[in-house]
Structures are given as structure tokens and as C-alpha cells.
Amino acid sequence: MPTREDVMHLRSVVRFASMTSTGDCAELASVPENAAIWPLETSTRDNCLGAECPRFAECFVYKARREAQAADIVVVNHHLFMADLAFRDDAIRDFLPTVDTVILDEAHQLPSVAADFFGTSLSLAQLLEAGRDARALGLARAPDGSSWITLTSQFERAVRDLRLALGAVGLIAGSRTSLDRIERRSDLRPAFDAIDEASAELARALEINRGRDAELDLLIGRVAELRRNLAEWTGAVALNRDEDSDAAADESFEGDAPSVRWISLSTYGAQFNQTPLASGQALARAREAQPQSWILTSATLTAAGRFDHYLAEVGLDNATTARWDSPFDFPRQALLYLPQSLPSPYDANFAHSVAEVAWPLIRANGGRAFVLCTTLRAVEKVAARLRQLMAQDDEQLPLLVQGASTRRALIDAFRSAGNAVLIGSISFWEGIDIRGDALSLVVIDKLPFAPPDDPVVEAKIRYLRKIGRNPFNEYQLPEAIMLMKQGAGRLIRDETDRGVLMILDERVLSKPYGKAVLSSLPPFARTRNEGDAIEFLTRRGAR
Ligand code: SF4
Structure with a gap:
């Protein structure tokens, strides 16, 4: 049922629609991005x-x-570009004009955006929405055409039962689980069958009423596509893991489109995903279908000075590559501080140590610091310890912590405070440009290796091993290096910026791969001495 707030938001949207010349909902600040009203009034x-x-x-x-279509130059984000590329063969043609040249800036993001678009996903929310639309349109446009309420109620009940079944096989809200790691996955089969049956009834009712209303007709194709996707998952859950060998579980790695099936669960919802493990191949096929030049630019396309990893990820094996040095005077503008003694990043109290080792510099610098962590749990722990240290030293600096507000609001607050400390995880490592005095200290807690138990990461590691490659050297390390460079890149944003980058992961010195990490970073001056770092920050002109 709509709330009073939903009604207010709807009124704002109606008013906005009559006044705007672009229809861009980002211009309507009074309705938040996550308002419940948006999905209900969004055309897809x-x-x-x-x-x-x-x-x-x-x-x-x-x-x-x-x-x-009429423009000479079109500027779009990566997602719109990729949607156009991935759905070229779909009903939505001419999404963007045909062009000779594409310039993709921040191109390091391309592999992950491509994996989203060349994979498939099916959510319980999508199914419920189709049921809701069928009921509303059926009752409004073909009231005598079927028992819409009964049909859609059965369908919605079956969808909700699938959520319960996912809990019953051991999945918990907030988890991301590879299908072949679910021991009793065939227990999900009856729930899938029930949705299949209910959706077949719905499809029949829609078919009987074909031609009575254009919007109702549109649902025929939509329900058919959902049923196709469901049928694939029904087949995939058919075998229990214990009936299955690891070799059989790896079957999805065969062929020219290796992929992994995985499920993410929220409190009330679930999403069924199939993610390509070599999205570069799909990207290359889509690119080859169009005669056009691509120019890919980013500050972080190389790992240890080489483009190999990136080119493999985007399926480009014969691209021309070039690197240009930064115009910044890094040895003069920035100092890399690697503290003398740190606990292992695997230590249970590591996050506390991060706060304790970083605090003297944060304090000396009057805040103006980013603390970039690799997990949300670390964000919370570091924030809690920093709060204690501030109280202990009677030094109150604005502490902005991921989760307390939206990313954009936190960044705006950081900019305007001038003495804030922002603590965030991976989404804060890139795409933030804060120049000048507001940011002159960046603290990185750990090397940002992707969590090896994540279903996509785990499958990619298995896949690379299976095809005889070295997953650590060819995937995990280059990915971590590219992200590390992004994190470090928050510090020096123009020729007048100065600051300290502090890396608290002793593996950059103790492990053989640490050399590759350090040599990939900009050539900052280096120290292992806290006094030097504080002196650099507080020296005249640093602030
Ligand atoms: S349904 Fe499609 S064509 Fe009609 S207003 Fe919405 S987006 Fe535009």
C-alpha cells in the first residue's frame, strides 16, 4: 500500500514532469534516489x-x-554505452547513434561493467513486479478476460515460497553463494516448479487476451522471457552437489562462454545471476560486430607497467598501447609512509592497529584524511577506535563514516568541512576528486585483494586454474594493483597538491609480490619514519 510519503513523492514527480525540459530525475532533488515511488513509475x-x-x-x-541520433558527439556513461552494445541485437535498436570512434575514459571499469551486461540475472522483485503489472493491467484492460486476482496471487505466493526455500537450504540474507556450493540445491526444485506452473497459467491467460491492449500484450513477451530464464535455473538446481562431481560442477566453464551461477539474498528478496568469467570474449564479439575505433584511457590500465592483464580482461589482443608520464612532480609533492611495525593484516585486532597508527598523522594534519578500508567491517572498527582516540585526546574532528549517509552526501560534507576524516570501503577508492587542502592524507589499510570466497572471484580462480593459468599472478594480483593505484590516486589531483600516502599492509614489504605493488604506484618519496611523515604534512606550505 502506498504511504503518505509515496503520495507526496508522486505529486512532486507529476509537478516536475510538467515543468522540466529534460525529464532527468536527477534534477528532482526532493524525491530521494531510493524512494519507493521510482520503480513504480519507471519505464524499462x-x-x-x-x-x-x-x-x-x-x-x-x-x-x-x-x-x-542527430548529434556529432554524444557523452554517455559506461552503463548506457554497454547497454547499447549488449542489446544491439535486441528490440531496442539505435539506442545510441552509430559512430566511428568511441573514447572510453576511466576504462579500467570496463571489465566489471561488461560482466554485468553480458551476464544474466533474474530477481524475485522482477517476478513480483510482472505479477503486479499483470493484475493491474488485466483488471483495468481485460476485466472479463481471466481470474486475474487468483492467477496473480498464486504466482506471487509461489515466488515468495522460493524465498523461503532459499532460507531452508541454508542461505542467509546478505550472502552471495555459488550455486554449486549449495549442498541441497535440488531441494529448491519444487519451489521452481511451482513458479513454473503458476507462470504458465499466467502466460496462458495473457495469450488468450492477446490483441485487447498493447500494454497487456507487452506482458506476453516479458513473462515468456522470465519463464525462459526460470527454466534455465530449474535445470541448474536439479542436481545435488553430492550427486555431482567437481568436474561436473565445472561444466559451466566449458565452451566459449564460461560462466558461474550464483545467488544473492537480501532480507526479503533474491537475485539469480549468471556471470561470464571471460567477459572479454563477449565484449570482443560485440565490438567486432561494429566497425569502429575504440580509444580506452585511464590512469590505471597497467599492473607493474604492463597492459597484459587489462587487455585480456577486455578481449583485446592486438591493441596499440601507450603510457604517458603524469605531469605531477610526485617525488616532491607526495610521501609514501610505510610504518615500521605493524601486525599481520590477518590479525583479529588489525583494524584497531590501523586507527592507532594512523591517528598521530590524522591529528597532526588536522583531519583532511581519507581512510580507505577493504571491508565494511573494517570501516566500522576503524571508525569506532578513532572515535575513542579523539575523545581520549580531546580532539574532535568531523568523522564521516560510510553508511551514515549517501556516498555523495559524505563527499560533499568532507569537502565543505575542511578538517574531516572520511572512512570508506571499496566504493570510495575511486571516482573521487578532491583537490587542494581538504585532502592531504590517504590511509590504506590493506592490499585490496578481491575476497576469494566471493562466488565470481572463486569461480574465476577455478576457471583460470582449469585452463592452465596462474590465477594469483594473472588475475588476483593485477586486479589488486589496479585498485591500489586508484586508492593512491585520490591524493594528488593537481600540480599544487601535497600529501602523504600511508599503506598499513606489511605484505608490500614482506611478500615477493609487494615489489610489483610498490613499483606500480606513482614515484612518491618514501619513508618508514613517522616523524618524517608528520614533518612532511605540517611543513610550511603543506596545509
Ligand atoms: S512508455 Fe516508453 S515511450 Fe511511453 S512515455 Fe514511457 S518511456 Fe516514453
């Missing part, structure tokens, strides 16, 4: 009527597309 590939829509002529989306 599933429900857009296209030229048959009565509001087609005034539609903001199509107006923007027409303008893009």
Missing part, C-alpha cells in the same frame, strides 16, 4: 510501449534519443 525495456505509446511524441527518453 520490459514495459516501454515505444512508438505505440500515446505519449511517444512528448516522451523525454525518446526525445533524448532523437537528439543523440
Whole structure:
């Protein structure tokens, strides 16, 4: 049921729609990004009527597309570009104009965006939404066409039962689990079968009413696609892990589209994903289908000075590559501080040590620091310990902690405070540009290796091993190095910036691969002495 807030938001949207010239919902600040009203009034590939829509002529989306078609240069984000590339063969053609040249900035993000678009996903929310739409449209446009309430209620009940079944096989809210790691996965089969049965009834009712209403007709294809996706998952859950050998579990690594099936669970929802393990191959195929040049740029496409890892990830084996030195005077502008003694990053109290070792520098610097952690748990622990240290030393600096507000609000607050300490995990390691005095200390807790128990990471490691490659050297380490460079890159943003980068993971010195990590970072001056680092920060002109 809609809340009073939803109604207020809806009124704001209606008012905004009558005044805006672009229809860009980012301009409507009074309705938050996560407002419940957005999904209910958003047109998607599933429900857009296209030229048959009565509001087609005034539609903001199509107006923007027409303008893009007529333009010489179009600027879009990676997701829109990838959607256009991945769905070229789909009904949505001419999403963007055909172009000769594509310039992709921040191209280090391309492999992960490609993995999203060349994979498939099916969520319980999508299924429930299809059921809701079928009920609303059926009752409004073909009330005598079927028992819409009974049909959709059965369907929705079956979908909710699948969520319960996922809990019963041991999955917990917040988890991401590879399908072949679920011991009793065949216990999910009856729940999938029940959805199949209920959705078949719904599909029949829609088919019987075909031709009565354009929007109702659109649901025929949508339900059919959901059923196809469901059928694949029904087949995939058919075998229990113990009936299955590891070799059979690795079957999805065969062929030219190796992938992993995995499930993410939230409190009330679930998403079923199939992620390609070599998205570069799919990307290369899509790119080859279009005669155009790609120019990929980023400060972090190399690991240890080589492009190999990146080129393999994006499926480019004969690209021309080049590197240009930064215009910044790194040895003069920045100091890399590697503290003398630190506990192992595996130590249970490591996060506390991070706060304790970083605090003297944060204090001497009057805040103006980013503390970049590799996990959300570390963010909380470091923040808690820093709060204690501030209270102990009677030094109150604004402490901005990931999760307390949106990413954008935290960054804005950091900029305007001028003496804040921001503590964040991976989403804060890149894409933030804070120049000048507000940021002159970046603390990195650990080397950002992707968690090896993540279903996609784990599958990729197994896949690389299976094809005879070295997953650590060819995947985990280069990925960590590229992310490390992004994190370090928050510090010096222009020719006048100065600051200290502090890395608290002793593995950069104790492990053989540490050399590759350090040599990939900008050539900052180095010290292992806390006094030097504090002196650098407080020296005249540093602030
Ligand atoms: S064409 Fe109609 S349904 Fe599609 S986005 Fe525009 S207004 Fe929405």
C-alpha cells in the first residue's frame, strides 16, 4: 500500500514532469534516489510501449534519443554505452547513434561493467513486479478476460515460497553463494516448479487476451522471457552437489562462454545471476560486430607497467598501447609512509592497529584524511577506535563514516568541512576528486585483494586454474594493483597538491609480490619514519 510519503513523492514527480525540459530525475532533488515511488513509475525495456505509446511524441527518453541520433558527439556513461552494445541485437535498436570512434575514459571499469551486461540475472522483485503489472493491467484492460486476482496471487505466493526455500537450504540474507556450493540445491526444485506452473497459467491467460491492449500484450513477451530464464535455473538446481562431481560442477566453464551461477539474498528478496568469467570474449564479439575505433584511457590500465592483464580482461589482443608520464612532480609533492611495525593484516585486532597508527598523522594534519578500508567491517572498527582516540585526546574532528549517509552526501560534507576524516570501503577508492587542502592524507589499510570466497572471484580462480593459468599472478594480483593505484590516486589531483600516502599492509614489504605493488604506484618519496611523515604534512606550505 502506498504511504503518505509515496503520495507526496508522486505529486512532486507529476509537478516536475510538467515543468522540466529534460525529464532527468536527477534534477528532482526532493524525491530521494531510493524512494519507493521510482520503480513504480519507471519505464524499462520490459514495459516501454515505444512508438505505440500515446505519449511517444512528448516522451523525454525518446526525445533524448532523437537528439543523440542527430548529434556529432554524444557523452554517455559506461552503463548506457554497454547497454547499447549488449542489446544491439535486441528490440531496442539505435539506442545510441552509430559512430566511428568511441573514447572510453576511466576504462579500467570496463571489465566489471561488461560482466554485468553480458551476464544474466533474474530477481524475485522482477517476478513480483510482472505479477503486479499483470493484475493491474488485466483488471483495468481485460476485466472479463481471466481470474486475474487468483492467477496473480498464486504466482506471487509461489515466488515468495522460493524465498523461503532459499532460507531452508541454508542461505542467509546478505550472502552471495555459488550455486554449486549449495549442498541441497535440488531441494529448491519444487519451489521452481511451482513458479513454473503458476507462470504458465499466467502466460496462458495473457495469450488468450492477446490483441485487447498493447500494454497487456507487452506482458506476453516479458513473462515468456522470465519463464525462459526460470527454466534455465530449474535445470541448474536439479542436481545435488553430492550427486555431482567437481568436474561436473565445472561444466559451466566449458565452451566459449564460461560462466558461474550464483545467488544473492537480501532480507526479503533474491537475485539469480549468471556471470561470464571471460567477459572479454563477449565484449570482443560485440565490438567486432561494429566497425569502429575504440580509444580506452585511464590512469590505471597497467599492473607493474604492463597492459597484459587489462587487455585480456577486455578481449583485446592486438591493441596499440601507450603510457604517458603524469605531469605531477610526485617525488616532491607526495610521501609514501610505510610504518615500521605493524601486525599481520590477518590479525583479529588489525583494524584497531590501523586507527592507532594512523591517528598521530590524522591529528597532526588536522583531519583532511581519507581512510580507505577493504571491508565494511573494517570501516566500522576503524571508525569506532578513532572515535575513542579523539575523545581520549580531546580532539574532535568531523568523522564521516560510510553508511551514515549517501556516498555523495559524505563527499560533499568532507569537502565543505575542511578538517574531516572520511572512512570508506571499496566504493570510495575511486571516482573521487578532491583537490587542494581538504585532502592531504590517504590511509590504506590493506592490499585490496578481491575476497576469494566471493562466488565470481572463486569461480574465476577455478576457471583460470582449469585452463592452465596462474590465477594469483594473472588475475588476483593485477586486479589488486589496479585498485591500489586508484586508492593512491585520490591524493594528488593537481600540480599544487601535497600529501602523504600511508599503506598499513606489511605484505608490500614482506611478500615477493609487494615489489610489483610498490613499483606500480606513482614515484612518491618514501619513508618508514613517522616523524618524517608528520614533518612532511605540517611543513610550511603543506596545509
Ligand atoms: S515511450 Fe511511453 S512508455 Fe516508453 S518511456 Fe516514453 S512515455 Fe514511457
